[in-house]
Amino acid sequence: MKNREELQTLSAWAIKHRRYLHQYPELSGEEHKTNEYIKRIITGLGLEILDFPHPSLVAFLPGTKGSKTIALRADTDALPVHEEGEKAGYISKVPGVAHVCGHDGHTAILLAVAKWMSENHESIVHNVKFIFQSSEEISPSGALELVNAGVLEDVDAIFGIHLWQGLKKGSVGLTHGPMMGSSDDFEIVIEASGGHGSLPHETIDPTYIASHLIQxxxxxxxxxxNPVDPSVISIGKIEGGTNYNIIPSTVTLSGSMRAVKTDTRDFIKKRILEQTNGICASFLATAKVEFIDGTPPVVNDSTESMFVEKVITEHLGANVFSLVDVVMAAEDFSFYLNERPGAFIFVGMNGEKSQYPHHHPKFDLDEEVFESAIHLFIKIVQQYPSD
Structure with missing residues (x-):
């Protein structure tokens, strides 16, 4: 950046677009108007739009030397949440849908980066791909769709940011390895033999069996x-029965499982299946177990993450960098990192403006951190080594 005033102007431009996007959120896979909005801006900047599955949008800026290709990614989808709180005139105008995770901010920030790079093309050595990705919040993932479509075939490294409420405002951080958990769901249907609640000995009670499974x-x-290997199993839904005095014939358990290592992820699946079948068999019942694969763990490439740390300390300030703890929330950026080296970065915004956690109806972004995010993306591309 030439000066702080230029960065502030660019940030204000991003905030304007973020507030528009915030008012017109679209659910995963339905971001058609969002796509058109992005397309108008990208076309106006003179960037090439590549042929990838709609409603994602991928733009390309050739470097002045074209030695390497760096990808930058933002997600575009909103959530099925009715927004609450004061939003200074930019609250969602779509009932039951809201940007309560920050994807509107990610999109606006990447648009601002594309704007600056197109206007300062002479300072961009490497080719740059701008990935505006649909469907981060659901499975099948928009990232996986783009990977399967070949979005990374000519990419040397990929970087993404998340405006992060869980990190204090003024900090920018990451890990040098595992950063976020995998996310997979499961559904277990216990099949037994119900009956009257006064005659439990004449039944095989799936509710009682369910209690053993949960434990x-x-x-x-x-x-x-291993206790130092983070993992989580949570039962979020228990369904069964029709009346207080009737033992049902089936009970369904629905839950999620998370891990930061792929082998731990596989181990959890194996043990859930083995324990479910074993416990049900011991009570003369059977079970149907279905796993719904989600996203793998986010694991930063240590070489690329060390490079990002250097960029943060040199251009944002040594006191800005934070080595963050692993979090068990999931992100489909993991699909990109499974294919190419790169790093995922948290831009902290926890403070008075951003008090509520991600996905909360009152969640909001602290737009003052946009400057840091924009500056970081630009410097990552400019400082990325050529050899």
Whole structure:
């Protein structure tokens, strides 16, 4: 950047677009108007739009030497949440849909980066791909769709940011390795033999069996996995029965599982299946177990993450960098990192403006951190080594 005033002007431009996007959120896979909005801006900047699955949009800026290709990614989808709180005139105008994770900010920031790079093309050595990705919040993932479509075939490294409420405002951080957990769901249907609540001995009670399964799953985490290896199993839904005095014939458990290592992720699946079948068999019941694969763990490439740390300390300030703790929230940026080296970065914004956690109805971005995010993306591309 030439000066701080230029960065402030660019940030204000991004905030204007973020507030528009915030008012017109679209759910995963339905970001058609968002795509058109991005397309108008990108076309006006003179960037090439590449042929990738709609409603994602991928733009390309050739470097002045074209020695390498760096990809920068933003996500575009909103959530099925009815927004609450004071939003200074930019609250969602779509009932039951809101940008309560920050994707509107990510999109606006990447648009601002594209604007600056197109206007200062002479300072951009490497080719740059700008990935505006649909469907981060659901499975199948928009990132996986783009990877399968070849978005990374000519890419040397990829970087992404997340405006992060869990990190204090003024900090920018990452890890040099595992950073975020995998996310997979499961559904277990216990099939037994119900009957009258006064005659339990004449039944095989799936509700009672379910209680044993829930307890046993926690033993996977607490007694079968190394305590320093983060993992989570949570039952979010229990469904069964029609009346207080009737023992049902089936009970369904729905839950999620998270890990930061791929082998731990696989181990949890294996043990859930084995324990479910074993416990159900011991009570003369059976079970159907279905796993719904989600996203793998986010694991930063240590070489690229060390490079980002150097960029942060040199251009944002040594006191800005934070080595963050692993979080068990998931991000489909992991699909990119499975294919190419890169790093995912948290831009902290925890403070008075951003008090509520991601996905909360009152969640809001602190737009003052946009300057840091824009500056960081630009410097990552400019400082990326040529050899």
């Amino acid at each position: 046993s799953y926690q033993a996977i985490v607490s007694r079968q996995i």
